[in-house]
Amino acid sequence: MSTTEREEPSALTLDEDPQLPQSTRRGNTRRRDKVIQVVGPIVILAIVLVAWHLAIVIFDVSQFVVPSPSDTLNALWHGLVVDGTYWPELWYTLRNSLLGLLFGGLIGIIFGTLLAASPMAERLLHPFLVGFQTFPKVAIVPILTVWFGFGATPKVIVAAILAFFPLMVNTYTGMLSVLRTEYELMHSLRASKMQIFFKLKLPRAVPSILAGLELAIVYSLLGAVTAEFLGGSDGLGHLSQVRASVLDTPTVFAILVIFGALGSALYEIVSLIRRRFGYWQ
Amino acid sequence: MINLGSDMNTSAAPEGPGLRDTVLEAKHVSQRYALRGGDELLALSNVELSIKQGQFVSLVGPSGCGKTTLLKLFSGLLQPSEGEIRFNGEVVKQPSRAIGMVFQQAVLFPWRTVLHNVMLPAEVVGLDRKESRDRAEELLELVGLKGFGSKLPSELSGGMQQRVAIARAFMHEPSVLLMDEPFGALDAFTRETLNDSLLDIWERFHKTVVFVTHSIEEAVYLSDVVVMMGPRPGRIIDIVDIDLPRRRSEATRDDKRFVEYGRDLRRLLNH
Numbered sequence: 001m002s003t004t005e006r007e008e009p010s011a012l013t014l015d016e017d018p019q020l021p022q023s024t025r026r027g028n029t030r031r032r033d034k035v036i037q038v039v040g041p042i043v044i045l046a047i048v049l050v051a052w053h054l055a056i057v058i059f060d061v062s063q064f065v066v067p068s069p070s071d072t073l074n075a076l077w078h079g080l081v082v083d084g085t086y087w088p089e090l091w092y093t094l095r096n097s098l099l100g101l102l103f104g105g106l107i108g109i110i111f112g113t114l115l116a117a118s119p120m121a122e123r124l125l126h127p128f129l130v131g132f133q134t135f136p137k138v139a140i141v142p143i144l145t146v147w148f149g150f151g152a153t154p155k156v157i158v159a160a161i162l163a164f165f166p167l168m169v170n171t172y173t174g175m176l177s178v179l180r181t182e183y184e185l186m187h188s189l190r191a192s193k194m195q196i197f198f199k200l201k202l203p204r205a206v207p208s209i210l211a212g213l214e215l216a217i218v219y220s221l222l223g224a225v226t227a228e229f230l231g232g233s234d235g236l237g238h239l240s241q242v243r244a245s246v247l248d249t250p251t252v253f254a255i256l257v258i259f260g261a262l263g264s265a266l267y268e269i270v271s272l273i274r275r276r277f278g279y280w281q
Numbered sequence: 282m283i284n285l286g287s288d289m290n291t292s293a294a295p296e297g298p299g300l301r302d303t304v305l306e307a308k309h310v311s312q313r314y315a316l317r318g319g320d321e322l323l324a325l326s327n328v329e330l331s332i333k334q335g336q337f338v339s340l341v342g343p344s345g346c347g348k349t350t351l352l353k354l355f356s357g358l359l360q361p362s363e364g365e366i367r368f369n370g371e372v373v374k375q376p377s378r379a380i381g382m383v384f385q386q387a388v389l390f391p392w393r394t395v396l397h398n399v400m401l402p403a404e405v406v407g408l409d410r411k412e413s414r415d416r417a418e419e420l421l422e423l424v425g426l427k428g429f430g431s432k433l434p435s436e437l438s439g440g441m442q443q444r445v446a447i448a449r450a451f452m453h454e455p456s457v458l459l460m461d462e463p464f465g466a467l468d469a470f471t472r473e474t475l476n477d478s479l480l481d482i483w484e485r486f487h488k489t490v491v492f493v494t495h496s497i498e499e500a501v502y503l504s505d506v507v508v509m510m511g512p513r514p515g516r517i518i519d520i521v522d523i524d525l526p527r528r529r530s531e532a533t534r535d536d537k538r539f540v541e542y543g544r545d546l547r548r549l550l551n552h
Contacts, residue, residue: 179388181384181386181388182388182390184358184382184384184388185382185384185388186405187358187376188356188357188358188376188380188381188382189376189378189401189402189405189406189453190375190376190377190378190405191405195404195405199390199401199404199405200390203390203392206392279392279433280391280392280433280435281391
């Protein structure tokens, strides 16, 4: 905010954009940085793949322990394109984690809002929330399976619980970041509670909520996959466990690659949302 | 030479048809804050002040003289420990939409564009959107920010941000404007430019202004009346009418009386 050193506009320069144009030299450096940013990771990936391949050939590693890059790619190609068996599993896992994110996230935002609005609620609930947050939440999967069976419900619940905390905490801290003078401005205008919420507290909290969303989307995927390991008959997590038990390591590696891509894609989506709504931070 | 201590403004005026032009009044106002350890701080002691319609009044004094506290009391954001604040004859119990505020920081919402920051009071009060948009653009032009409406506050300098805050304060046409050291954080040059912008817009709308500052020169330059305040306990030392011609400008600063007012007011403070 400390932009005081910038000059006051005189009448003559009023219509000018206050931003200075980039010099060409800086533009060139930018372009080079951009190229490095795109090409660099590809080169590193190629090096890793070659090293991986060479290590397997040189040390004669069994395919049952570590598959070669080509075996992995082959499994990936087969599962995604030739017979498409990965797709329904991928969709199952993704759907569970997104449903969990939706429910857990919404409840987290509502809880965070209530806690920020009521010091009393904060005082009463704080010990429980801390206790629950430090609790290893996947430990409740067996009992959820007893209650809800091997279907999707326990997976969605675990994903929701994991998504709940980052959004609750970040909504809470985001809303507490409203400045006293901002409240005074709204009070001096006799703004209603609703106006203060929608015009001040909520937009103030948006960057913090989006940062929470970035965590929550990763956590909900983690929750959904972990729950599949602990009981069920569908999903990529389940599939990888089944294939591992018959030492089909190329498939297991292929699924890891898919998880990597899925996580990155979800993270990118949230980053896009962040740029759209958190532009002012 | 200068009539210090004019009682005209301090007289505790009873309500009556003859004195209707008094807009804001502080009657026997004291303000205490509880300190840790059970002690009390007397932030304001028995303040008597009445401000008339259309006047530009400055509250001046060193830190701890209670000038910001007095402004907060006028705004209704704070209630006095003793005495009462009256606005148009009514005891002030809560903020009023007829009283606008400008703070030391611009307090612009960083997620809103400049134009939408100016329009905020209209939205809160519920004015017609189209009309308030036109008015906001007109106000931005008046404070010298034509064409900056679509910028974000972070793209503006501190002085420009404070200009936006002034435009915003005029948005819903309050009859009184309370300004709490609005230019305190700005450099001297920016400050003088903004003083003139403020006077321009004030002369156009002729609102009553209560302006808090710690600069005696700024107070004399802007005001019809300067209220000199002192610390421990916060109190009014004197109330001085500034008899300088209106439409103040650079020439005002060269006026012999301008210099004398500054000197006399400073002397008051040291006693």
